[in-house]
Each structure stands twice: as C-alpha cells, then as structure tokens.
C-alpha cells in the first residue's frame with residue numbers, strides 16, 4: 001500500500017539523518033508504534049530485525065512508458081482578478097477553492113501526466129495520497145532543468161538538477177514570463193510529472209504549500225472514482241457520460 005511505501009521513504013530519510021545506532025533504532029520503533037494497524041506490527045518487527053524493511057517495495061518507474069498511455073491534467077496557479085486560484089487549463093484563469101466542489105475526477109487504476117504551471121508568483125505544488133514521479137521541469141526556453149548539472153539561466157537556480165525520476169509529493173513551480181495584454185503569461189515553466197492512482201478511492205486535495213496562499217483559495221478537491229463501465233466515471237454514485 002502507498003502508506004507502506006511512503007513510510008519506507010520516511011524511515012530511509014530518518015536513518016540518513018540519524019545513523020543506525022541503537023538509539024535511532026529505538027526511536028524509529030517507537031515512532032512506528034503510532035502507525036495504524038495492520039501496518040504497525042509489520043513495521044515495528046522489521047525495524048527491530050536489523051532495520052531490514054524487506055517487505056517494502058520501491059515505486060515502479062513510469063518514465064519508460066509511452067506518453068500515449070497517460071491521461072493528461074493541466075494546472076495553473078494564479079494570483080489575480082479571481083484572487084488566489086487554481087485552474088485546470090494552462091492560460092485560463094481558474095477559481096479559488098469552493099467547499100463541496102470537486103475540481104477533478106480521476107479514475108482508480110488510471111495513470112496521468114500532469115503539467116504544472118504558474119501565472120503569477122512561484123508556488124510549491126503539493127498533492128495528497130499518491131506521490132508523483134518527476135519527468136521534466138522545462139524552463140520558458142524549453143530547456144530541461146532536471147538534467148544533471150542544469151542551471152536556470154534566468155536566476156542561477158539549480159534546485160531541479162538531477163531530479164528526473166524522483167518520486168515526490170511537493171514540487172516548486174516557478175512563475176511564467178512575458179505577460180500578454182490580458183495578464184496571462186505567454187511562456188511558462190512547465191513541471192511535468194506522472195502518477196498512478198492506486199487503492200485509494202475518495203476525496204483529497206492538492207494545494208499550494210504556502211499556507212497563506214492555500215488559506216486564500218489556492219487549493220483544489222480531487223476525487224478518485226471507479227469507471228462506470230461505459231467509458232465514463234462513476235461520479236458520486238451516478239454514472240455520467
């Protein structure tokens with residue numbers, strides 16, 4: 001389950017910081033005691049058994065699969081006439097978060113390639129439940145800033161260098177350039193990520209991880225649903241075409 005995978009990532013990170021001495025091991029075991037059952041017992045046993053974590057498995061890469069096998073999702077963060085908003089269309093101003101409105105229905109067992117952009121200001125994109133794999137972060141000039149050693153010529157930024165293939169739940173999305181007369185940028189930084197929707201059915205959110213922005217509406221609600229058997233999705237229990 002995703003939880004187990006994410007726990008493995010977290011444990012690995014903690015070990016990298018804390019070393020593998022007995023005190024760190026004891027702290028990890030104690031922390032695992034807060035996990036839900038039945039994960040708790042398995043994790044505690046494996047941590048006690050030489051920090052083996054052998055039942056954890058890495059995410060299978062999505063980089064090798066052809067783009068045609070993915071659904072597509074667009075996202076544009078913005079601060080402007082509609083306030084703090086998120087749009088499903090790059091270049092089209094979106095709306096602030098509205099409670100009770102599902103902004104995206106996604107299919108369980110589906111795979112999507114997302115393109116993340118920002119019209120005004122830079123925003124750390126964060127999504128819950130299913131992590132994503134970084135495919136590319138393209139600058140406004142089209143160069144891939146995830147290449148090893150890549151430097152953003154606009155500001156010397158190297159934060160994306162070597163990031164291709166990494167699994168993450170948060171990614172910085174920089175502001176586009178060259179605003180048109182309507183205030184919409186004509187060139188964007190495009191963060192391209194891939195994800196699959198496994199096991200979890202239901203609602204969760206994506207949002208800007210600057211909480212001040214999130215609180216003002218820079219958030220969307222997502223619902224993972226089952227296919228309805230007629231090439232559509234079973235939204236809210238009522239099949240729609």
Ligand SMILES: [Cu+2]
Nearest residue numbers: 123208210213
């Ligand atoms: Cu933001």
